[in-house]
Amino acid sequence: MKNLRRKTLAAASAATLGVGLALTGGLAPAAAAGPDTSYLVLAPQGANTSQAAARVAAAKGTVVATYDQIGVLVVRSTNPDFATQVAGAGVESVASTAGLGTALDEGETVEVSAADVASATGNPTTEPMYGRQWDMNMIHLPQAHAVTTGSANVVVGVLDSGISSTHPDLATQIAKDKSTSCIGGVTDTTESAWNPTTSDHGTHVAGTIAAAINGVGVTGIAPGVKVAAVKVVNDGGYIFPEAAVCGFLWAADHGMQLTNNSYYIDPWELNCKNDPRQRPVWQAVQRAIRYSQSRGVLNVASAGNSNYDLAHKITDTGSPNNGTPEERENLTNACLDLPAEAPGVVTVGAVGPTGEKSYYSSYGQGVIDVTAPGGDSRIRTQGASPTSADQILSTTFNTTTRTNGWGYKQGTSMSGPHATGVAALALSAHPGMTPGQLASFLEGTSVAQSCPAGVFNLVPLHPNGAHFYDATCSGGARNGFYGAGIVDAYNVVK
Numbered sequence: 001m002k003n004l005r006r007k008t009l010a011a012a013s014a015a016t017l018g019v020g021l022a023l024t025g026g027l028a029p030a031a032a033a034g035p036d037t038s039y040l041v042l043a044p045q046g047a048n049t050s051q052a053a054a055r056v057a058a059a060k061g062t063v064v065a066t067y068d069q070i071g072v073l074v075v076r077s078t079n080p081d082f083a084t085q086v087a088g089a090g091v092e093s094v095a096s097t098a099g100l101g102t103a104l105d106e107g108e109t110v111e112v113s114a115a116d117v118a119s120a121t122g123n124p125t126t127e128p129m130y131g132r133q134w135d136m137n138m139i140h141l142p143q144a145h146a147v148t149t150g151s152a153n154v155v156v157g158v159l160d161s162g163i164s165s166t167h168p169d170l171a172t173q174i175a176k177d178k179s180t181s182c183i184g185g186v187t188d189t190t191e192s193a194w195n196p197t198t199s200d201h202g203t204h205v206a207g208t209i210a211a212a213i214n215g216v217g218v219t220g221i222a223p224g225v226k227v228a229a230v231k232v233v234n235d236g237g238y239i240f241p242e243a244a245v246c247g248f249l250w251a252a253d254h255g256m257q258l259t260n261n262s263y264y265i266d267p268w269e270l271n272c273k274n275d276p277r278q279r280p281v282w283q284a285v286q287r288a289i290r291y292s293q294s295r296g297v298l299n300v301a302s303a304g305n306s307n308y309d310l311a312h313k314i315t316d317t318g319s320p321n322n323g324t325p326e327e328r329e330n331l332t333n334a335c336l337d338l339p340a341e342a343p344g345v346v347t348v349g350a351v352g353p354t355g356e357k358s359y360y361s362s363y364g365q366g367v368i369d370v371t372a373p374g375g376d377s378r379i380r381t382q383g384a385s386p387t388s389a390d391q392i393l394s395t396t397f398n399t400t401t402r403t404n405g406w407g408y409k410q411g412t413s414m415s416g417p418h419a420t421g422v423a424a425l426a427l428s429a430h431p432g433m434t435p436g437q438l439a440s441f442l443e444g445t446s447v448a449q450s451c452p453a454g455v456f457n458l459v460p461l462h463p464n465g466a467h468f469y470d471a472t473c474s475g476g477a478r479n480g481f482y483g484a485g486i487v488d489a490y491n492v493v494k
Contacts, residue, residue, distance in 0.1 A: 034080035043071035051090025059085035070287035074185035095280035135373035144489035150224030151428035157251035160202030161233035178228040185242030207395030221421025248288035252295040262413035272335040298435035301340040302412035304362035311364030350415035352376025365480035372418035375410025426492035446485035
């Protein structure tokens with residue numbers, strides 16, 4: 001998941017504000033065509049989209065996707081005055097999504113060499129590289145697998161950059177009939193469309209959830225369940241709101257009980273409903289999430305890699321202005337990290353091998369629901385070097401050589417699928433739980449983790465300085481660093 005302090009795609013909405021030119025001695029011609037721009041057009045809550053669609057056509061727009069379930073249209077138009085002209089009866093709100101793409105936080109992948117793969121030895125789960133999966137022992141996976149490895153009736157939607165369908169640890173695990181690309185807000189179920197093209201992020205996430213027990217590579221938390229690739233990251237590495245909306249709706253209508261979301265929506269990390277540009281995004285995403293919950297889907301989301309206190313929102317220095325930091329006005333706790341802070345979504349923080357909060361993990365009392373292994377390569381003692389072994393080992397896909405493999409990553413993007421995998425085991429062992437019941441069960445079976453004493457001081461690791469990643473934990477048994485605690489696979493199945 002993307003770090004708050006980063007460059008983002010420059011806002012391009014100004015390009016939609018072109019004006020017509022008046023010629024002396026004649027009538028003003030129609031406004032010159034602008035760039036082909038994507039819009040979210042929302043009908044009033046509970047209304048169908050027919051009246052809105054008619055207004056779109058009249059304003060010279062083309063509907064590319066209709067989501068009558070939530071009253072949302074995805075529209076493209078070259079009319080520079082489209083947003084103004086489409087407003088009226090049957091349209092509650094409209095906004096261009098140009099410039100609202102958020103860059104996925106890939107994180108560096110440290111690939112495992114062929115020699116390392118060949119030299120790996122067996123282990124209790126029969127998977128050669130299990131001995132390097134410290135994260136699985138932390139959540140008591142061997143004990144859980146003695147009870148169940150998961151049910152094939154449970155399908156997890158991985159809203160991400162696609163999943164390699166040829167990976168030896170994943171080829172048997174993917175529900176191909178439920179996989180799709182949602183790029184542009186439009187579904188494309190061809191296998192090439194939902195495979196990765198420029199990112200191995202989704203393949204790594206999928207392996208943590210469900211890599212097969214097959215004597216090859218690593219094990220997933222719930223190898224008995226299925227994962228579905230729901231591709232929402234485009235080839236430029238960006239997630240646009242219309243893709244996320246499409247993903248939630250696809251999962252809801254195709255029998256998925258869980259989704260994993262390791263990203264945030266909007267070029268800022270925080271989406272403010274009092275901002276007229278962002279409000280339609282807020283509304284569309286909230287509608288999509290509520291609809292998915294009504295269809296029995298529990299959505300799990302990563303908290304973010306900004307070491308940001310989501311319970312005390314003072315500044316949001318991530319700016320769409322070509323990466324120039326700016327403090328946003330009217331920033332309050334009503335501004336949310338979407339989808340992580342949407343109601344009903346399970347928000348997941350990250351810990352490293354010691355069980356302490358990962359240096360990068362965002363946090364916040366009342367925001368973090370649970371935490372899970374995400375990796376932590378910080379220097380623990382002066383003179384030591386960070387090591388990839390303290391990160392998360394999972395399946396990878398090299399997008400340059402187009403080859404499958406295994407490698408290490410760290411981030412709340414890695415802790416999220418741990419929580420999702422444990423939830424999949426819980427639903428396998430106790431079928432029939434509603435999303436709310438499953439979320440409560442996941443929290444109630446987590447192992448409580450107390451706040452560390454004092455300020456969270458770290459040994460220097462980054463050029464930002466020794467105290468750049470300081471953070472203060474608040475709360476008791478349930479607190480801002482760990483929420484209800486670290487998820488536990490055995491506790492949810494025993």
